[in-house]
Amino acid sequence: MKILLTGGAGFIGSHLAEALLKKGYRVVIVDNFNDYYSPRRKEENLNGIRDHRRLEVVRADIRDRERMEELFSRHRFPVVIHLAARAGVRPSLAQPLLYQDVNVGGTLVLLESARRAGTKTFFFASSSSVYGNCPRILLRENEPDLRPISPYGLTKLSGEHLCRIFHRQYGLRIVVFRFFTAYGPRQRPDMAIHAFIRLISEGREIPVFGDGTSRRDYTFIDDIVTGILLALDGEFDYEVFNLGGGHSITLFELINLLGDKLARTPTLKRLPFQPGDVMATRADVSKARKLLGYRPVTGLAQGIERFITWFREVEEEST
């Protein structure tokens, strides 16, 4: 089976591409290798699979309607896994129009191309950001009051609604994943674990926004990939799944853990709470457990050790 994987040169996408090829799928990656972070890093993400005979890498923008329609009519993908996006909450406050353009406009181009080409199943990468500052401790997929507090979160919620409409009106099968802070080797350099490990390693201060009590549910990349693969094996008409680690820790606890693992004492720079950041995320993964058999297995301490091993290898290679 041939799968279109958008954003396949990115953090989650490159891991997923490797796993899909290992499972025997044919994979067409569409990625524009933009400079949100180093395009060279995205090239390197594909090092292990670039020459794979079942992989094609297409350098294109998902907003390019003609290119997308041409690609769909050539390949007739039965399955699309759409990960390409402007990710990141804080930059979306500086560039809301760009986020809207790529994350909503780009998603619509793909849904429409998929509909015209007779694609059966469309997977969409959404985010825990759609929950905003939801007062519930455990976040559930059927939460009725979704109020994102950043342009990024809103673009993801809009993408979910577009998917729902394409399901209802055109019968496209849809699986929406709400990822909860993925981390692991190749994590985007702007994300907390990656950025903090770099700062601690270089003996620099860590900016701590707010009082350090904000909480996040961190999910190791292999668990995210496993969740997506499990959904590929299932048959769903329209489902939304939280993919989380299933536990959450505070910012201070995270920083202490990173300091422990790096055997260094982090120094902190206290700053005001950042607009757009939510106070807490914690996924209820019982639906994914029940319908997919999803069970996150990598604890945070173990996952951070694996990140640090990768980080040191990459640092050594670049010196």
Ligand SMILES: NC(=O)c1ccc[n+]([C@@H]2O[C@H](COP(=O)([O-])OP(=O)(O)OC[C@H]3O[C@@H](n4cnc5c(N)ncnc54)[C@H](O)[C@@H]3O)[C@@H](O)[C@H]2O)c1
């Ligand atoms: N990493 C997380 O913790 C997390 C959490 C929730 C949701 N998500 C979502 O998961 C997806 C993947 O995230 P990631 O962390 O791997 O990010 P990433 O930035 O590493 O990957 C995204 C990829 O999409 C590509 N891309 C962006 N705009 C494009 C465009 N217009 N045309 C073609 N390609 C384009 C980028 O070049 C990049 O390689 C995103 O949709 C993101 O919003 C990620």
